[in-house]
Amino acid sequence: MGLRIHFVVDPHGWCCMGLIVFVWLYNIVLIPKIVLFPHYEEGHIPGILIIIFYGIAIFCLVALVRASFTDPGRLPENPKIPHGEREFWELCNKCNLMRPKRSHHCSRCGHCVRRMDHHCPWINNCVGEDNHWLFLQLCFYTELLTSYALMFSFCHYYYFLPVKKRNLDLFVVRHELAIMRLAAFMGITMLVGITGLFYTQLIGIITYHWKRVLQPKKSLGLESAPQIFA
Numbered sequence: 001m002g003l004r005i006h007f008v009v010d011p012h013g014w015c016c017m018g019l020i021v022f023v024w025l026y027n028i029v030l031i032p033k034i035v036l037f038p039h040y041e042e043g044h045i046p047g048i049l050i051i052i053f054y055g056i057a058i059f060c061l062v063a064l065v066r067a068s069f070t071d072p073g074r075l076p077e078n079p080k081i082p083h084g085e086r087e088f089w090e091l092c093n094k095c096n097l098m099r100p101k102r103s104h105h106c107s108r109c110g111h112c113v114r115r116m117d118h119h120c121p122w123i124n125n126c127v128g129e130d131n132h133w134l135f136l137q138l139c140f141y142t143e144l145l146t147s148y149a150l151m152f153s154f155c156h157y158y159y160f161l162p163v164k165k166r167n168l169d170l171f172v173v174r175h176e177l178a179i180m181r182l183a184a185f186m187g188i189t190m191l192v193g194i195t196g197l198f199y200t201q202l203i204g205i206i207t208y209h210w211k212r213v214l215q216p217k218k219s220l221g222l223e224s225a226p227q228i229f230a
């Protein structure tokens with residue numbers, strides 16, 4: 001697996017990725033300020049829960065950066081085609097380069113990608129052979145962080161004891177309900193979207209591996225790729 005740095009010049013992709021970073025920042029700053037720290041200071045929750053929250057958030061950001069800036073499997077201009085595999089290669093009529101049959105040309109990235117799954121605007125990168133695992137990690141950590149934040153938001157209103165000592169002059173305290181409603185909206189949207197995506201990804205992987213087990217002779221590239229679009 002090659003982990004070369006890859007950068008896609010696409011303003012639309014930058015906007016989408018910027019939105020994801022904004023959602024991450026919004027939750028990482030405001031949830032601890034409104035929910036975690038006040039409850040910790042009043043002894044309602046142990047400090048380890050705050051450390052876990054930041055830990056998952058960092059894993060999530062690292063997974064985003066790695067999935068975005070890792071080469072998804074760009075083909076070189078003069079690929080060395082292994083002897084005996086020539087029949088599994090073809091010419092791309094867009095970039096005029098040879099590629100294995102399960103590769104696809106991405107018009108946003110402007111080149112062919114080995115085992116391309118889809119182009120994801122949210123990471124501003126293609127999801128292909130070399131970053132598919134990183135993309136799945138990102139989905140997993142995002143699910144975890146979103147569920148964790150939503151659980152605390154729920155407990156804040158319906159389970160924990162009310163916070164007694166609050167500085168009512170603080171902006172976040174005065175606008176707490178609006179901030180938490182927006183956080184819940186973002187969290188539920190992310191959770192529903194990524195659960196759907198995660199599900200189709202897992203079904204695609206399981207189906208592909210079953211095909212390989214049942215048809216081992218075709219595993220070099222005769223069958224079509226499981227196309228999973230976000």
Ligand SMILES: [Zn+2]
Pocket residue numbers: 092093094095096097104105106111112
């Ligand atoms: Zn191409």
Ligand SMILES: [Zn+2]
Pocket residue numbers: 106107108109110118119120125126127
């Ligand atoms: Zn692409």
